[in-house]
Amino acid sequence: MQSYRNHPLWLAFLLHRLSGLGLALFLPAHFYVLGLALTDPGRLDGVLHWADSPVVKFAEFGLVFLLAVHMFGGLRLLALEFLPWPGPQKSLAAGALAGAFLISGAFLLKAI
Amino acid sequence: MEVAVWRGDETGGRYETFDVPAQDNQTILDVVTWIQQNSDATLTYRFACRVGMCGSCAMMVNGTPRWTCRTHVRKVLKGNRLQVAPLQNLPVIKDLAADMDPFFDKWVRVGGRHEPGKTRHDQIEAIPPDTPDRENADAGIECINCSVCYAACDTVRGNPDYLGPAALQRAWTIVNDEKHAGRQQILNTVAASDGCFNCHSMGNCTVHCPNGLDPMNAIAGLKRAVTKNRFKRGG
Numbered sequence: 001m002q003s004y005r006n007h008p009l010w011l012a013f014l015l016h017r018l019s020g021l022g023l024a025l026f027l028p029a030h031f032y033v034l035g036l037a038l039t040d041p042g043r044l045d046g047v048l049h050w051a052d053s054p055v056v057k058f059a060e061f062g063l064v065f066l067l068a069v070h071m072f073g074g075l076r077l078l079a080l081e082f083l084p085w086p087g088p089q090k091s092l093a094a095g096a097l098a099g100a101f102l103i104s105g106a107f108l109l110k111a112i
Numbered sequence: 113m114e115v116a117v118w119r120g121d122e123t124g125g126r127y128e129t130f131d132v133p134a135q136d137n138q139t140i141l142d143v144v145t146w147i148q149q150n151s152d153a154t155l156t157y158r159f160a161c162r163v164g165m166c167g168s169c170a171m172m173v174n175g176t177p178r179w180t181c182r183t184h185v186r187k188v189l190k191g192n193r194l195q196v197a198p199l200q201n202l203p204v205i206k207d208l209a210a211d212m213d214p215f216f217d218k219w220v221r222v223g224g225r226h227e228p229g230k231t232r233h234d235q236i237e238a239i240p241p242d243t244p245d246r247e248n249a250d251a252g253i254e255c256i257n258c259s260v261c262y263a264a265c266d267t268v269r270g271n272p273d274y275l276g277p278a279a280l281q282r283a284w285t286i287v288n289d290e291k292h293a294g295r296q297q298i299l300n301t302v303a304a305s306d307g308c309f310n311c312h313s314m315g316n317c318t319v320h321c322p323n324g325l326d327p328m329n330a331i332a333g334l335k336r337a338v339t340k341n342r343f344k345r346g347g
Contacts, residue, residue, distance in 0.1 A: 002175045002176075003174060003175040003176045004175060004176040004177060004264045004316060004319075004320060005266070005316065007315065007316075007319045009313070009314055009315035009319070009328075010266075010314045010315065010316060010319075012314075013312055013313070013314035013315075017312075077313055080313060080329070080332055081313070081332040081335050081336060082335075082336055082339070084329070084332060084333065084336060089315065
């Protein structure tokens with residue numbers, strides 16, 4: 001990474017972009033599986049059974065983390081731009097990350 | 113110390129290494145000047161005031177855009193080595209001199225020139241210095257046009273037509289100037305496709321501005337002003 005990018009808000013931008021891309025890749029699969037409820041309920045049951053396995057639960061933890069970090073990061077940007085709330089953006093970005101870990105960690109503890 | 117200096121022109125180039133004697137107090141501009149005066153007189157670079165007022169001497173130092181006249185070597189030296197290159201996101205004229213035309217063209221494009229709304233026969237209006245609008249304008253006018261923020265901006269890097277942090281901060285400054293008559297025109301310009309909504313608030317501009325200005329929040333202010341203006345005017 002080039003040195004001029006070496007600061008918390010750039011990393012927050014990168015995390016926001018990567019989490020957004022990850023969610024965008026996940027959503028078609030998500031809607032496809034939901035669609036099975038209408039077209040092939042038997043297969044949907046199979047997928048739901050597979051989703052109970054520990055590996056998938058762990059992957060879901062990652063998914064919840066991506067969702068939470070993207071949501072909190074997005075709220076931070078909205079606050080920065082529209083409240084206006086320039087405030088301590090580094091702390092808010094760190095808070096968004098901590099909040100995402102809290103939510104996804106709570107999900108993981110409940111799932112296992 | 114060992115100093116790698118980018119040599120070339122718009123067609124390409126490479127780094128050339130020079131041995132430069134270290135001094136107790138030495139800026140990057142001192143180093144470049146020493147090379148030009150003692151090692152290679154053909155080295156091209158740009159400077160004027162040497163005291164951080166004119167914004168002429170910005171270069172990439174170890175991969176980060178900096179004003180070289182006020183960057184001390186001891187703060188950026190890594191393993192007795194330095195790397196100096198022309199500002200990125202701008203075309204190169206020769207060696208360390210970047211072509212600033214695209215940068216200044218955007219200042220013109222954004223409409224950063226004051227447009228008076230009154231004649232000499234009108235009363236001069238009183239502007240209290242402590243209003244939020246005036247404070248915003250006061251912050252923005254400290255910009256020295258060094259293009260450090262422009263070189264640090266990854267959005268400019270991805271979209272060369274994007275107006276960039278300095279021009280947009282100029283727009284924010286003049287939008288906050290109550291004496292400026294062309295406010296609506298500026299809001300229309302910055303709301304267009306290469307304007308303020310391109311900004312991803314990654315903050316490179318604010319982190320690296322040598323004058324401690326905050327273009328990221330100036331651009332956020334423009335986004336807000338454009339949105340409010342759109343609702344007021346009914347889409």
